[in-house]
Amino acid sequence: MSAVQAPSLAHSRFEDAFAILSGTLFVALGVVILKAAGLGTGGTAGLGFLVGHATGLPFGAVFFAINLPFFVFAYLAFGRAYLVKSVLATGLLAVETTLLPRFLPLGAPDLWLAALLGGLLVGMGLLALIRHRTGLGGFGVMAVWMQERFGWRAGKVQMAADALVVAAAFALLPPVQVIASVGGVVALNLMLALYHKPGRYAGF
Numbered sequence: 001m002s003a004v005q006a007p008s009l010a011h012s013r014f015e016d017a018f019a020i021l022s023g024t025l026f027v028a029l030g031v032v033i034l035k036a037a038g039l040g041t042g043g044t045a046g047l048g049f050l051v052g053h054a055t056g057l058p059f060g061a062v063f064f065a066i067n068l069p070f071f072v073f074a075y076l077a078f079g080r081a082y083l084v085k086s087v088l089a090t091g092l093l094a095v096e097t098t099l100l101p102r103f104l105p106l107g108a109p110d111l112w113l114a115a116l117l118g119g120l121l122v123g124m125g126l127l128a129l130i131r132h133r134t135g136l137g138g139f140g141v142m143a144v145w146m147q148e149r150f151g152w153r154a155g156k157v158q159m160a161a162d163a164l165v166v167a168a169a170f171a172l173l174p175p176v177q178v179i180a181s182v183g184g185v186v187a188l189n190l191m192l193a194l195y196h197k198p199g200r201y202a203g204f
Helices: 013-036 043-055 059-078 080-103 111-131 138-150 154-171 175-195
Strands: none
Touching (some): 013 043, 043 138, 043 154, 059 080, 059 138, 111 138
16 A cells, blocks of 8 residues: 655646736735835835935836846845746836836825735735745845745844835935834734744745
8 A cells, every 4th residue: 555645835837926926916016005105115125115216216117126136146045946936026016016006096095004004915925925935036035045044034034124224214204104114014024924934834
């Protein structure tokens, strides 16, 4: 009698593609909500907000450009497959954040609700991408690498990096918007810290 084999945890190409599409849409919607409220966020997305705010350049183009050096690190740390999926996801996000406001005009949402919803949506989107070995470049790549290499919680590493970016926002945004932005960053990172724990969930 043959032994029962455990089912493979590898994701199919369709599962990866769906995760990239749905994950980037979650992130894009969160970014659009935050931007509509005049809020910032952490990571390279936050840097993209600040650069775009200071220069008037479109967020999508700035975000993709900032992530270029992180793609090199992603290739060295996780290999070609991770790099390809991450470049596709980042490019898709750049397109989505450009097109979504045209089809989903939000006006000026409530500051605090926008911070909460925006942060949770971005966190959920990142979680979907991470589970399928995909990232959006930036500090997230380094956070996941540090979790795998040193056992440091990805959410906590990301939160430390985000804190630096949000602190820089004080130079460009009114204090009340920065405080609300901090709330959004906390919501985002709680999603990662609570729901991306090694050994608790099957898969990556």
